[in-house]
Amino acid sequence: MTTAAANTSSELISAAEAHSAHNYHPLPVVVATAEGAWMTDVEGKRYLDMLAGYSALNFGHGNRRLIDAAKAQLERVTLTSRAFHHDRFAAFCTELAELCGMEMVLPMNTGAEAVETAVKTARKWGYKVKGVPEGRAKIVVAADNFHGRTTTIISFSTDPEARADFGPYTPGFQVVPYGDIEALDAAVDADTVAVLLEPIQGEAGVLVPPPGYLAEVRRITAERDTLFIADEIQSGLGRTGRTFACEHEDVVPDMYILGKALGGGVVPVSAVVSSAAVLGVFQPGEHGSTFGGNPLACAVALEVVAMLRTGEFQARATELGDHLHQELRRFESAGAVTAIRGRGLWAGVDIAFDHGTGRQVSQALMERGVLVKDTHGQTIRIAPPLVISKDDLDWGLGHLREVLGARSA
Numbered sequence: 001m002t003t004a005a006a007n008t009s010s011e012l013i014s015a016a017e018a019h020s021a022h023n024y025h026p027l028p029v030v031v032a033t034a035e036g037a038w039m040t041d042v043e044g045k046r047y048l049d050m051l052a053g054y055s056a057l058n059f060g061h062g063n064r065r066l067i068d069a070a071k072a073q074l075e076r077v078t079l080t081s082r083a084f085h086h087d088r089f090a091a092f093c094t095e096l097a098e099l100c101g102m103e104m105v106l107p108m109n110t111g112a113e114a115v116e117t118a119v120k121t122a123r124k125w126g127y128k129v130k131g132v133p134e135g136r137a138k139i140v141v142a143a144d145n146f147h148g149r150t151t152t153i154i155s156f157s158t159d160p161e162a163r164a165d166f167g168p169y170t171p172g173f174q175v176v177p178y179g180d181i182e183a184l185d186a187a188v189d190a191d192t193v194a195v196l197l198e199p200i201q202g203e204a205g206v207l208v209p210p211p212g213y214l215a216e217v218r219r220i221t222a223e224r225d226t227l228f229i230a231d232e233i234q235s236g237l238g239r240t241g242r243t244f245a246c247e248h249e250d251v252v253p254d255m256y257i258l259g260k261a262l263g264g265g266v267v268p269v270s271a272v273v274s275s276a277a278v279l280g281v282f283q284p285g286e287h288g289s290t291f292g293g294n295p296l297a298c299a300v301a302l303e304v305v306a307m308l309r310t311g312e313f314q315a316r317a318t319e320l321g322d323h324l325h326q327e328l329r330r331f332e333s334a335g336a337v338t339a340i341r342g343r344g345l346w347a348g349v350d351i352a353f354d355h356g357t358g359r360q361v362s363q364a365l366m367e368r369g370v371l372v373k374d375t376h377g378q379t380i381r382i383a384p385p386l387v388i389s390k391d392d393l394d395w396g397l398g399h400l401r402e403v404l405g406a407r408s409a
């Protein structure tokens, strides 16, 4: 048995290993407190957070406005269930819809639930509005996608780690290569109710599609009466320098799926945002969630929306992002990295094989007090909170330069 005496990092890690499922392989750091772009472990060592909870922490740890909004709401009412109305709900839905340039919101909690909601919405819209024959609705998705971990969602994953041994799989999805407009064009047929894509594929290693791709997806889906669903759970809400990554191509999808930063790193909040014609397909009893749209979630997300409306975070992501990518390109010319992708304050960096694996680089950075996350072997992902200072960003990048330089010597 573990005891209350377990309190060093290594003791806490051993206890967690013994009593939690091993569905993650975290770096060996045990965080106790955090503020802004910095986290402190149980031994008091400080780390620069260059991952930001996969963009859930776009506004930084312990953001004052968000914590104050949460505290105020904690003292009022936290949960009503949707059996009753509460006084934060209308404002949340109205303001979020407005931020998105849409009409209606369907709130859930986690990203995966919002993706499930989008799938159900598209299917029902297909049968009731588009007139697809019962049971035939098809959704076209991209290879190397990441949309979450539920049984239906992993059914259309192409990642064996995410998918193997979890069948039987949900039918009704067709996978096409990401960025290949001809393959997508060929896949969208009369039974296709939606094309579901990440405008930038985060988990895959921050893959940006070829210029013009999203605009072509928009054209094809519009022409064939098919919904274009943009999963902006990671790419949205400021990360790329715009409120939505789709904006970089002046594309407006039929539906946004939002999550992560929508809850400000405080509470899980996700949502599907779309037109009344699309979200209007739901009747009472057909979909829901006990915690979806709860007062605490709405209060925090309302503050997130208000902060995004200032444009301040998008501007920061653009400015610091330009600097980040400029600095990273210098590593590329030095031969330590083989590719750099991304937009705004978001980068996927492929490490040259002779400079170690992504995990080894992440581990070496952790020892120096910089936290990033590897993905797919050779890639590291850099996505600091948008509130990071330029000096702190440079400090983190300085360590990355030294870690990569040391390995090439």
Ligand SMILES: *Cc1c(COP(=O)(O)O)cnc(C)c1O
Binding pocket: 054, 110, 111, 112, 113, 115, 146, 147, 148, 149, 198, 202, 203, 231, 232, 233, 234, 235, 259, 260
């Ligand atoms: C994280 C993520 C999800 C899943 O969100 P959860 O809150 O982990 O369920 C879905 N889509 C994208 C693009 C994501 O980055």
